[in-house]
Amino acid sequence: MRLWGEGEELVDAAMLVVCELVTNAIRYGAQLLSERAEREHGAGSTITLNLALRPDALHIEVRDGSAVLPVQSVAGREDEHGRGLAIIAALAESWTCARERGGGKWVRAVVSRRYTHGG
Structure with a gap:
Protein backbone atom coordinates (compact mmCIF):
# COMPACT_ATOMS: atom_id res chain seq x y z
CA MET A 1 0.00 0.00 0.00
CA ARG A 2 2.94 2.29 0.57
CA LEU A 3 3.99 1.58 -3.01
CA TRP A 4 0.54 2.79 -4.02
CA GLY A 5 1.30 6.06 -2.20
CA GLU A 6 -1.18 5.57 0.64
CA GLY A 7 -0.75 7.36 3.97
CA GLU A 8 0.16 5.76 7.26
CA GLU A 9 -3.36 6.05 8.71
CA LEU A 10 -4.90 3.95 5.93
CA VAL A 11 -1.98 1.53 6.01
CA ASP A 12 -2.38 1.09 9.79
CA ALA A 13 -6.17 0.61 9.55
CA ALA A 14 -5.77 -1.86 6.68
CA MET A 15 -3.09 -3.81 8.52
CA LEU A 16 -5.34 -4.23 11.54
CA VAL A 17 -8.29 -5.35 9.41
CA VAL A 18 -6.13 -7.77 7.39
CA CYS A 19 -4.57 -9.20 10.56
CA GLU A 20 -7.97 -9.81 12.13
CA LEU A 21 -9.45 -11.39 8.99
CA VAL A 22 -6.43 -13.61 8.37
CA THR A 23 -6.22 -14.61 12.04
CA ASN A 24 -9.89 -15.63 11.93
CA ALA A 25 -9.28 -17.57 8.71
CA ILE A 26 -6.36 -19.41 10.31
CA ARG A 27 -8.13 -20.02 13.61
CA TYR A 28 -11.51 -21.05 12.22
CA GLY A 29 -11.11 -21.74 8.51
CA ALA A 30 -7.85 -23.63 8.10
CA GLN A 31 -8.87 -26.69 10.05
CA LEU A 32 -8.08 -30.15 8.76
CA LEU A 33 -10.29 -31.29 5.93
CA SER A 34 -12.15 -34.57 5.98
CA GLU A 35 -10.05 -37.68 5.34
CA ARG A 36 -11.18 -37.84 1.72
CA ALA A 37 -10.47 -34.18 1.06
CA GLU A 38 -7.15 -34.51 2.87
CA ARG A 39 -6.09 -37.32 0.50
CA GLU A 40 -7.15 -35.27 -2.51
CA HIS A 41 -6.13 -31.75 -1.53
CA GLY A 42 -3.61 -31.90 1.31
CA ALA A 43 -3.79 -31.39 5.06
CA GLY A 44 -5.57 -28.04 5.26
CA SER A 45 -7.40 -25.35 3.42
CA THR A 46 -5.94 -22.48 1.43
CA ILE A 47 -6.33 -18.93 2.66
CA THR A 48 -6.23 -16.13 0.10
CA LEU A 49 -6.04 -12.39 0.58
CA ASN A 50 -7.08 -9.90 -2.09
CA LEU A 51 -6.71 -6.12 -1.86
CA ALA A 52 -8.33 -3.72 -4.33
CA LEU A 53 -7.66 -0.01 -4.03
CA ARG A 54 -10.52 2.01 -5.45
CA PRO A 55 -10.92 5.81 -5.57
CA ASP A 56 -13.03 5.90 -2.40
CA ALA A 57 -11.93 2.84 -0.43
CA LEU A 58 -9.68 -0.16 0.01
CA HIS A 59 -11.54 -3.44 -0.47
CA ILE A 60 -10.11 -6.34 1.54
CA GLU A 61 -11.19 -9.93 0.96
CA VAL A 62 -10.06 -13.11 2.72
CA ARG A 63 -11.17 -16.57 1.57
CA ASP A 64 -10.79 -19.85 3.44
CA GLY A 65 -12.00 -23.43 3.27
CA SER A 66 -14.54 -23.34 6.08
CA ALA A 67 -18.22 -22.79 5.36
CA VAL A 68 -18.78 -21.50 8.91
CA LEU A 69 -19.59 -17.78 8.72
CA PRO A 70 -18.13 -15.39 11.30
CA VAL A 71 -20.41 -13.91 13.93
CA GLN A 72 -19.54 -10.77 15.87
CA SER A 73 -19.49 -11.49 19.59
CA VAL A 74 -19.17 -9.39 22.71
CA ALA A 75 -15.98 -10.18 24.57
CA GLY A 76 -15.71 -9.76 28.30
CA ARG A 77 -12.84 -7.88 29.91
CA GLU A 78 -10.97 -11.07 30.73
CA ASP A 79 -11.65 -12.86 27.40
CA GLU A 80 -8.61 -13.50 25.22
CA HIS A 81 -10.64 -13.82 22.01
CA GLY A 82 -13.81 -12.38 20.51
CA ARG A 83 -12.83 -8.81 19.61
CA GLY A 84 -11.69 -9.23 16.01
CA LEU A 85 -14.94 -8.48 14.23
CA ALA A 86 -15.63 -5.56 16.57
CA ILE A 87 -12.25 -4.11 15.57
CA ILE A 88 -13.10 -4.62 11.90
CA ALA A 89 -16.52 -3.01 12.37
CA ALA A 90 -14.89 0.00 14.05
CA LEU A 91 -12.29 0.53 11.30
CA ALA A 92 -14.23 -0.44 8.18
CA GLU A 93 -17.14 1.29 6.49
CA SER A 94 -18.70 -2.15 6.20
CA TRP A 95 -17.95 -5.85 6.28
CA ARG A 113 -9.68 6.19 2.00
CA ARG A 114 -10.70 9.09 4.27
CA TYR A 115 -7.78 7.87 6.39
CA THR A 116 -5.42 9.23 3.72
CA HIS A 117 -7.42 12.32 2.85
CA GLY A 118 -7.83 13.88 6.27
CA GLY A 119 -11.19 12.40 7.28
Missing part, protein backbone atom coordinates in the same frame (compact mmCIF):
# COMPACT_ATOMS: atom_id res chain seq x y z
CA THR A 96 -19.82 -8.84 4.94
CA CYS A 97 -19.39 -12.54 4.32
CA ALA A 98 -20.89 -15.42 2.36
CA ARG A 99 -20.36 -19.07 1.59
CA GLU A 100 -18.71 -20.12 -1.68
CA ARG A 101 -20.69 -22.37 -4.01
CA GLY A 102 -17.89 -24.94 -4.14
CA GLY A 103 -17.19 -24.81 -0.40
CA GLY A 104 -15.50 -22.39 1.91
CA LYS A 105 -16.35 -18.73 2.41
CA TRP A 106 -15.20 -15.17 1.84
CA VAL A 107 -15.18 -12.23 4.24
CA ARG A 108 -14.90 -8.71 2.84
CA ALA A 109 -14.25 -5.38 4.50
CA VAL A 110 -14.26 -1.91 2.96
CA VAL A 111 -11.92 0.66 4.54
CA SER A 112 -12.56 4.24 3.50
Whole structure:
Protein backbone atom coordinates (compact mmCIF):
# COMPACT_ATOMS: atom_id res chain seq x y z
CA MET A 1 0.00 0.00 0.00
CA ARG A 2 2.94 2.29 0.57
CA LEU A 3 3.99 1.58 -3.01
CA TRP A 4 0.54 2.79 -4.02
CA GLY A 5 1.30 6.06 -2.20
CA GLU A 6 -1.18 5.57 0.64
CA GLY A 7 -0.75 7.36 3.97
CA GLU A 8 0.16 5.76 7.26
CA GLU A 9 -3.36 6.05 8.71
CA LEU A 10 -4.90 3.95 5.93
CA VAL A 11 -1.98 1.53 6.01
CA ASP A 12 -2.38 1.09 9.79
CA ALA A 13 -6.17 0.61 9.55
CA ALA A 14 -5.77 -1.86 6.68
CA MET A 15 -3.09 -3.81 8.52
CA LEU A 16 -5.34 -4.23 11.54
CA VAL A 17 -8.29 -5.35 9.41
CA VAL A 18 -6.13 -7.77 7.39
CA CYS A 19 -4.57 -9.20 10.56
CA GLU A 20 -7.97 -9.81 12.13
CA LEU A 21 -9.45 -11.39 8.99
CA VAL A 22 -6.43 -13.61 8.37
CA THR A 23 -6.22 -14.61 12.04
CA ASN A 24 -9.89 -15.63 11.93
CA ALA A 25 -9.28 -17.57 8.71
CA ILE A 26 -6.36 -19.41 10.31
CA ARG A 27 -8.13 -20.02 13.61
CA TYR A 28 -11.51 -21.05 12.22
CA GLY A 29 -11.11 -21.74 8.51
CA ALA A 30 -7.85 -23.63 8.10
CA GLN A 31 -8.87 -26.69 10.05
CA LEU A 32 -8.08 -30.15 8.76
CA LEU A 33 -10.29 -31.29 5.93
CA SER A 34 -12.15 -34.57 5.98
CA GLU A 35 -10.05 -37.68 5.34
CA ARG A 36 -11.18 -37.84 1.72
CA ALA A 37 -10.47 -34.18 1.06
CA GLU A 38 -7.15 -34.51 2.87
CA ARG A 39 -6.09 -37.32 0.50
CA GLU A 40 -7.15 -35.27 -2.51
CA HIS A 41 -6.13 -31.75 -1.53
CA GLY A 42 -3.61 -31.90 1.31
CA ALA A 43 -3.79 -31.39 5.06
CA GLY A 44 -5.57 -28.04 5.26
CA SER A 45 -7.40 -25.35 3.42
CA THR A 46 -5.94 -22.48 1.43
CA ILE A 47 -6.33 -18.93 2.66
CA THR A 48 -6.23 -16.13 0.10
CA LEU A 49 -6.04 -12.39 0.58
CA ASN A 50 -7.08 -9.90 -2.09
CA LEU A 51 -6.71 -6.12 -1.86
CA ALA A 52 -8.33 -3.72 -4.33
CA LEU A 53 -7.66 -0.01 -4.03
CA ARG A 54 -10.52 2.01 -5.45
CA PRO A 55 -10.92 5.81 -5.57
CA ASP A 56 -13.03 5.90 -2.40
CA ALA A 57 -11.93 2.84 -0.43
CA LEU A 58 -9.68 -0.16 0.01
CA HIS A 59 -11.54 -3.44 -0.47
CA ILE A 60 -10.11 -6.34 1.54
CA GLU A 61 -11.19 -9.93 0.96
CA VAL A 62 -10.06 -13.11 2.72
CA ARG A 63 -11.17 -16.57 1.57
CA ASP A 64 -10.79 -19.85 3.44
CA GLY A 65 -12.00 -23.43 3.27
CA SER A 66 -14.54 -23.34 6.08
CA ALA A 67 -18.22 -22.79 5.36
CA VAL A 68 -18.78 -21.50 8.91
CA LEU A 69 -19.59 -17.78 8.72
CA PRO A 70 -18.13 -15.39 11.30
CA VAL A 71 -20.41 -13.91 13.93
CA GLN A 72 -19.54 -10.77 15.87
CA SER A 73 -19.49 -11.49 19.59
CA VAL A 74 -19.17 -9.39 22.71
CA ALA A 75 -15.98 -10.18 24.57
CA GLY A 76 -15.71 -9.76 28.30
CA ARG A 77 -12.84 -7.88 29.91
CA GLU A 78 -10.97 -11.07 30.73
CA ASP A 79 -11.65 -12.86 27.40
CA GLU A 80 -8.61 -13.50 25.22
CA HIS A 81 -10.64 -13.82 22.01
CA GLY A 82 -13.81 -12.38 20.51
CA ARG A 83 -12.83 -8.81 19.61
CA GLY A 84 -11.69 -9.23 16.01
CA LEU A 85 -14.94 -8.48 14.23
CA ALA A 86 -15.63 -5.56 16.57
CA ILE A 87 -12.25 -4.11 15.57
CA ILE A 88 -13.10 -4.62 11.90
CA ALA A 89 -16.52 -3.01 12.37
CA ALA A 90 -14.89 0.00 14.05
CA LEU A 91 -12.29 0.53 11.30
CA ALA A 92 -14.23 -0.44 8.18
CA GLU A 93 -17.14 1.29 6.49
CA SER A 94 -18.70 -2.15 6.20
CA TRP A 95 -17.95 -5.85 6.28
CA THR A 96 -19.82 -8.84 4.94
CA CYS A 97 -19.39 -12.54 4.32
CA ALA A 98 -20.89 -15.42 2.36
CA ARG A 99 -20.36 -19.07 1.59
CA GLU A 100 -18.71 -20.12 -1.68
CA ARG A 101 -20.69 -22.37 -4.01
CA GLY A 102 -17.89 -24.94 -4.14
CA GLY A 103 -17.19 -24.81 -0.40
CA GLY A 104 -15.50 -22.39 1.91
CA LYS A 105 -16.35 -18.73 2.41
CA TRP A 106 -15.20 -15.17 1.84
CA VAL A 107 -15.18 -12.23 4.24
CA ARG A 108 -14.90 -8.71 2.84
CA ALA A 109 -14.25 -5.38 4.50
CA VAL A 110 -14.26 -1.91 2.96
CA VAL A 111 -11.92 0.66 4.54
CA SER A 112 -12.56 4.24 3.50
CA ARG A 113 -9.68 6.19 2.00
CA ARG A 114 -10.70 9.09 4.27
CA TYR A 115 -7.78 7.87 6.39
CA THR A 116 -5.42 9.23 3.72
CA HIS A 117 -7.42 12.32 2.85
CA GLY A 118 -7.83 13.88 6.27
CA GLY A 119 -11.19 12.40 7.28
